[in-house]
Amino acid sequence: MSVDTTCISTIRTLAADVVAKSNSGHPGAPMGMAPAAHVLFSQFLTANPSNSKWFNRDRFVLSNGHACVLQYTMLHLLGYKISMDDLKLFRQLDSLTPGHPEANHTDGIEVTTGPLGQGFANGVGLAIASNHLAAVYNKPDFELLNNFTYVFCGDGCLMEGVSAEAASLAGHLQLGNLIVVYDDNHISIDGDTAIAFTEDVGARFLSYGWQVLHVENGDSDLDGINKALNEARAEKSKPTIIRLRTTIGFGSKEQGTHGVHGSPLKADDIVALKTKFGFPPDEKFYVPAEVYKFYGEIAQKGASAEAKWNSLLAAYGQKYPTEHAELTRRIAGELPQNWEKALPVYKPTDSAQASRKLSEIALTSLAAVLPDLLGGSADLTSSNLTKVKGSVDFQPPATKLGTYAGTYIRYGVREHGMGAIANGLAAYGGIIPFVGTFLNFVSYAAGAVRLSALSRVQVIWVGTHDSIGLGEVSCLSTTFGVTNELHSGPTHQPVETNAHFRAIPNLAFWRPADGNETSAAYSVALKSKHTPSILALSRQNLPNLEGSTIERASRGGYVLIEEEKEDLTIVSCGSEVTIAVEAAKKLKEQGIKTRVVSLPCWLVFDQQDAQYRLSVLRSGAPILSLEALSTLGWERYSHEQYGLTGWGASGPYQKVYEKLGITGANIAVVGKKVVDFYKQKGGEVVSPLVRAL
Amino acid sequence: MSVDTTCISTIRTLAADVVAKSNSGHPGAPMGMAPAAHVLFSQFLTANPSNSKWFNRDRFVLSNGHACVLQYTMLHLLGYKISMDDLKLFRQLDSLTPGHPEANHTDGIEVTTGPLGQGFANGVGLAIASNHLAAVYNKPDFELLNNFTYVFCGDGCLMEGVSAEAASLAGHLQLGNLIVVYDDNHISIDGDTAIAFTEDVGARFLSYGWQVLHVENGDSDLDGINKALNEARAEKSKPTIIRLRTTIGFGSKEQGTHGVHGSPLKADDIVALKTKFGFPPDEKFYVPAEVYKFYGEIAQKGASAEAKWNSLLAAYGQKYPTEHAELTRRIAGELPQNWEKALPVYKPTDSAQASRKLSEIALTSLAAVLPDLLGGSADLTSSNLTKVKGSVDFQPPATKLGTYAGTYIRYGVREHGMGAIANGLAAYGGIIPFVGTFLNFVSYAAGAVRLSALSRVQVIWVGTHDSIGLGEVSCLSTTFGVTNELHSGPTHQPVETNAHFRAIPNLAFWRPADGNETSAAYSVALKSKHTPSILALSRQNLPNLEGSTIERASRGGYVLIEEEKEDLTIVSCGSEVTIAVEAAKKLKEQGIKTRVVSLPCWLVFDQQDAQYRLSVLRSGAPILSLEALSTLGWERYSHEQYGLTGWGASGPYQKVYEKLGITGANIAVVGKKVVDFYKQKGGEVVSPLVRAL
Incomplete structure (x- = not known):
């Protein structure tokens, strides 16, 4: 034999x-x-x-x-x-x-x-x-x-x-x-x-x-x-x-x-x-x-073979010290020194922008210091704003459309393939992949997303058009200078997506509310070597909030508007935080003191110490959640929930929000109702975080 | 021109x-x-x-x-x-x-x-x-x-x-x-x-x-x-x-x-x-x-053309009155008279069976009276038990493997295609499609599932191996007489799946606990002409419960074990109801009166009148939920939640359950802890269903 x-x-x-x-x-x-x-x-x-x-x-x-x-x-x-x-x-x-x-x-x-x-x-x-x-x-x-x-x-x-x-x-x-x-x-x-x-x-x-x-x-x-x-x-x-x-x-x-x-x-x-x-x-x-x-x-x-290769690498280090340092850093999975300085910082006076645009700004700034980033989109580049200006396509040289050194992958309309490919990119080492599509179509890749989380690889999803605010008005793409792909209607509006991804262990689902929160999401996502992240980003413009900072948002949740002896706390995330702030203002005018908590990432918030969490979502007054998606799971952080009870709708986004009651005016009415209900009910209002288990 | x-x-x-x-x-x-x-x-x-x-x-x-x-x-x-x-x-x-x-x-x-x-x-x-x-x-x-x-x-x-x-x-x-x-x-x-x-x-x-x-x-x-x-x-x-x-x-x-x-x-x-x-x-x-x-x-x-066809149909009715009656009933989307008599009914003394097996028994009985059923599986027939004994494959006659009159489709390993094809089958009319795969892999078809719900078509998913109880011991397939496909480990164990599908509007996600509940799930699913259903079914055997009936389970939730002036209610579903019953028994031995509520389908339960719902999940004592999946969303129906906080594990299912604490003994301990906590906290314990909104 x-x-x-x-x-x-x-x-x-x-x-x-x-x-x-x-x-x-x-x-x-x-x-x-x-x-x-x-x-x-x-x-x-x-x-x-x-x-x-x-x-x-x-x-x-x-x-x-x-x-x-x-x-x-x-x-x-x-x-x-x-x-x-x-x-x-x-x-x-x-x-x-x-x-x-x-x-x-x-x-x-x-x-x-x-x-x-x-x-x-x-x-x-x-x-x-x-x-x-x-x-x-x-x-x-x-x-x-x-x-x-x-x-x-x-x-x-x-x-x-x-x-x-x-x-x-x-x-x-x-x-x-x-x-x-x-x-x-x-x-x-x-x-x-x-x-x-x-x-x-x-x-x-x-x-x-x-x-x-x-x-x-x-x-x-x-x-x-x-x-x-x-x-x-x-x-x-x-x-x-x-x-x-x-x-x-x-x-x-x-x-x-x-x-x-x-x-x-x-x-x-x-x-x-x-x-x-x-x-x-x-x-x-x-x-x-x-x-x-x-x-x-x-x-x-x-x-x-490895020993021989190690010698080659050492010789390479002699001849190309810069490349050697960068490559070995990437192999070690470390981020370059001071990379965080590249994170954009915003003031409330900065102009309102869509968080997909804020994401583009962050990626553009980060790409300059982080060659590890290898991006792409499932044929929605001008909607996801995932392509860093001036970046070269990853393409076979023979096509003359780019080179293999290019850092932008044209995935085509292939969300599931893209997600699974990104898992491979991350598993290889030396690369931090990010991939873009509409948030609703991350679901097409659900099989790959859960495996990112289970196998603890770092993949960043850029999920734009993250709620019913898909809009209907054209905007100019900064990348191509041509008018943009737009969609609307319930076929393209996520509803269950938030609950779906929040229920996956070791997956950070972020819905940042403004510029600093978007930077925070990138900051945490980039530091999480063994946790994939989904950044749910808006199509509509969001003002920069008074009180948001990268540091605070990096804790997953924080008090945006503080009040002593409040009557109500509204907890929200993403594009609805602005609406919560508006509602709080209206309520205050009626003498109802309202705190606002921004909770961009549950996974990260849950990792904070109990004292901090209880200080953010404290006992003493009812907590109302607000998100223009399914309310499922918000019961964990609030006494009352406002959100979608059914599908979205096709139409201009302001009208869709109005139809569904997600406006400052209506949330103020809802908030008042909540306050009255708990007053009538009597007794202490205990934080939903206070649990036996 | x-x-x-x-x-x-x-x-x-x-x-x-x-x-x-x-x-x-x-x-x-x-x-x-x-x-x-x-x-x-x-x-x-x-x-x-x-x-x-x-x-x-x-x-x-x-x-x-x-x-x-x-x-x-x-x-x-x-x-x-x-x-x-x-x-x-x-x-x-x-x-x-x-x-x-x-x-x-x-x-x-x-x-x-x-x-x-x-x-x-x-x-x-x-x-x-x-x-x-x-x-x-x-x-x-x-x-x-x-x-x-x-x-x-x-x-x-x-x-x-x-x-x-x-x-x-x-x-x-x-x-x-x-x-x-x-x-x-x-x-x-x-x-x-x-x-x-x-x-x-x-x-x-x-x-x-x-x-x-x-x-x-x-x-x-x-x-x-x-x-x-x-x-x-x-x-x-x-x-x-x-x-x-x-x-x-x-x-x-x-x-x-x-x-x-x-x-x-x-x-x-x-x-x-x-x-x-x-x-x-x-x-x-x-x-x-x-x-x-x-x-x-x-x-x-x-x-x-239609007028001509109507004449043809009338003439057909003369010559083939039986077929004519059946076809026109199916076109009208009506179920045959007395079809519900085909639903299997169980007594507590009937032997324990896996709910996937109970599903097979139900389908076998229903197929005899409901030719509308057109089933299939994504290459997991012997695991999903979706093939009715003696049924013919839907195959091109030229293959000699079946005929187009056959009622069983071999979908191959194509979950997403299967889901979208089933939407087409349902949209055609005259057909009630059911499709099978592991519950975990319904996620591969998420894009199609949400469209079933949005477009209001009747598709029934048979999602077997519905939790960490995937087991490791071979069993004989009744369909083929060969040993079965078995899987284990977190790659195949659903965790987030329950939250994902419960958050989709107009989608009935069922996890029946025994024979009568499985029949109830089929009963409601078949009557819901405009709502798709997912039946999450166990691989392991489940005893038939004292107190479960098709009628009661058809309300989506009901009191399985009643107690006056209870100290605790455990609400559960699927294979964990038996564990809840066991825990309740142990608690009673310690003098802690424990009700058990079975909640196989949230969508259907939420459609019941408020009085009924409040009678099931009533105020007065804490409610503890139990499910061997993500706890996300259970806060809606309970004060405290027990379930998975991370991934499953590969191993014999009893050991996996033990490792994760999902046993009667441990749930009794957990229940005691909950009771003590709320006693210490003092004040009235109000049902989580009592809400301002």
């Missing part, structure tokens, strides 16, 4: 044993893709198992994350920090080997996968990141960055729209460093793919501008796999997909059926499998010594 | 005038697609403007909904209930002509579009519905249903993953009655499509199995358009996409640029446009008499 065959048999039997031990998991794809994994990891993938974070490593993504036993097994055999005991704890509570691969949790896992299609799109992001940083930092004789991104995926990943979006963009961007191995095993959960997936995948990828290769016998044709991977690497101006025909659950009695997709093999099947492979039939978790030795040598090669 | 040319010039100038009047909107695509719209509506589309609901009409979908001025103009000229005054109120508050087309709002609008890609996928649903009902009800000599679905779309729609998913499935399903006209105008909002969308669209659709046609001069080659549409109709076993090369904003000085995409034409440009077309340059909203006459004759033809 050749060592290659022994290795592959080891991977297959380990996969069967690990899934059987946990009595849960997917043995089929790992057994089917074992040969491809072996060839890739032993002959192509350059990485250092003893330092999984080496920056110029090749990236590997298992987009069909349910096959993670394959990845865990490879990482274990290569010497990453996954022991045999960890493998035996597969899918157990708090283990390093959860049911799907989790980045920032298990050594060697680049991105969190499992939700289908995400890993594929993450891979596009990784490949973009590599091309970008190479274009920025490589110099003649210093090819510091030249790594490949390899993605394994199954038919499920290719059925998902998110991968279709990412694949089309990857073709356009001519990402020659992206190589996808498609496990064409003809089996999905419902049975043969003939029941739902009969498209010509190869032809589809050709239409996207990819190189398409094919290996007919993925079960044992190691030379064929090697040849395909070599061809893929040789094609410098196209991403490659290799259609690898495999047999799911290869070696099992049930191979080639969906019976081996998501269930452990039966005990007698495993015995038969091992016998067939010439392995001790009753020994579990068997790894021949030569297999550890073989992969140990591969790992050694990786360590040498 | 030929009448065709006059008509087209009328459409173009009207579009320019309407957008200019509202000072908002998109003139470019309407002006570019005017010839295609004219040829389609005058030479092909069979419909009756005086009865827009005639069942065998051809369906028209404007997937690029921002171009709705085109649709409103056509509907006006043809005599639908859109007057010239309505056109002049374009994008104004409460008008019949909102910023994007809204179904169930404007006469002749089939589906709500604007969010890109949705209309395309809705069209696939409409075409499926037509094929399905034709296969079920057509008889020799009675071709009752033979209508086409025509979809207009732009490049934005084709960049979106949702349309890619739907297109792949449409090709697989060989939908010969689906014809898409792709406005290939090379312009997106960010500029020329060359910056982001360079794939070969034709080749892509060929790879999906579509017929691809091309009209090079969409601006004036009416014969070419006619020929392509005829070819499309002739191809019976493939959907067709016609790539129509047009000039955006044709006739404007800025034609062919993104300057005409989303902004009104300038006044002098409109004058020049009219002059060029030989129209009175200063007359606004000008419609030559011959144009009204021309379209009036088309409308007459449509009325005759």
